[in-house]
Amino acid sequence: MVNKNPIDGKHPIIRTVPLLLIVLPGIIFFISICLGRYEVCPKKVLSILTSGCLYPDINYSDIEEMVIINVRLPRVLLAMVVGSGLAVAGAAFQGLFGNPLVSPHILGVTSGAGFGAALGILISGHMGVVQFSAIAFGMTAVCLVYTISHFSNGSRLFVLVLSGIIVGALFTALISLVKLAADPDDKLPSIVFWLMGSLSGASYRDLILGASLILVGVIILLLLRWRMNILSLSEEEAQSLGINVQGLRLTVIATATLITASAVSLCGIIGWIGLIIPHVARMVVGPDHKNLLPACVPIGGFYLLLIDDMARAAMPMEIPLSILTALVGAPFFAYLLRKTGGGWK
């Protein structure tokens, strides 16, 4: 007899988890907006955010309003969107390859998009050009990977990973070539810093263009989340469960690529999130993608937000995000591994 439904989870701890996943990022969101060089007290922040509905008796200056609304708010929102997107894309890729060691960079998206951005900076330096070029080359890299993998009729996924390595190496070399050609006083530092990832200079224009692409991708993957379970089985099993394996795979790859390329186009290469967050989420809600993908949204957003807070508040100068995601992520990951023995085993 099945008394308890292990899928809907009647256990009280499981019911509090979703609540926690909404409340916690909310708190961090508010703290992040209060945080920064230019001091604005939390009450003022609340007043500004609600355009005076809360604490109407508090007066704030135009500069304070500008700092909150035009500088911090877009940056915080962008951090959450990018973090969520990378985490969901990572979980999707891990499910697709049936391998928990995979990250969104596996198919060369990041190298391609990184090259696109570097090329954009070299040629024009205009943000629109850089973003467009990053997305275009990220997509090109994955198309190339997919084409190469179709030359072989061996195990598709294995060949796909190998093709990803090939194309990734190619674009990494091309990035070096662009760096070599760049003016060492002006363009080279901006390329190098850009590739290490940063959310500084986030604007509403970024949010509207890039973040909407990420949101669309996340929504598509969330809709497909139950099917991801089946896709994570062996190819034969997936086929025998009546799903269109090739079609679904292509959809997931295209969508996750769109998310990753858009993320790179907005804020450079940010490693680790797509690898670690799905693991953290799996430890919290279990491996079922029906719960896993939704859990990645708040956890990923929350994590990048925290990292970005450190990036802008820890030192007088901005620390590139990739350095922090690895510095914070690696020990944290090691701790989790020790504590749970991997969790996914």
Place this chain on the structure above:
Amino acid sequence: MKLEVREGSFQYGSGKALFKNISFSIKEGEILTILGPNGVGKTTLLKCVTGMMPWKYGKTILDGTPLDTMKKTSIWQKISYIPQSHNVVFPYKVLEMVLMGRAPYINVFSMPSKKDIRMAEQTLETVGIAHLAGKPCSKISGGELQLVLIARALASEPLVLILDEPESHLDFRNQLTMFKLLQTLAEKKQLSCIINTHYPDHALRISHKTLMLAHGNQHLFGKTREVINEANIESFFKVNTKIVTIKQNGKDIKSIVALSHE
């Protein structure tokens, strides 16, 4: 219900034929075993039967309809296939795993409904592993996992169940449990089963019909009792055997004893 293969042939690329002009059929409630040495193409044959790989010539016909004219989802609502190797990467809970069997009925962008969950729970009870529902697939034994996979296959309410060497990795007792289950399913639910196996003994024990394959496009199809005899095993497996009969509680139990091989 009747599943029929008519003059099926298959070859990889333009190579030599793996098998040629194979014909067989099974009705509801029947168990068909496919026997043959390693590398003879038993798994490939099953994949051709289900349409996962295309026949070079010939076709599979399900209730008078050729399989290649049917929609994929409607094929997999009628046929369930359990492949051989299954390594569980993500430790889904048993109920989640069985629920995946409902996929042919669930729209691409949809989640399983309450009804689907109920169906999955029912199949767990049919197979006798309801107590495992909440356990992760990584924490159960190989025998239990095989039962989970059978439950998953049954969750799509198939007419035909196809299993590729289901007894591999199972211990002596679990093999018997699984075969007993398949026999019960065939009898009570009028399910047709096609089973690949390495063991003529198992075929003799549970199946009504047998298809024997050997290298060089040899094949033989018929009633199990007629197909499995000492002469045929010698010619298909190159093993010298003696079939012995033991009387137990008035029932004849047959077993194949290997004597020698060249």
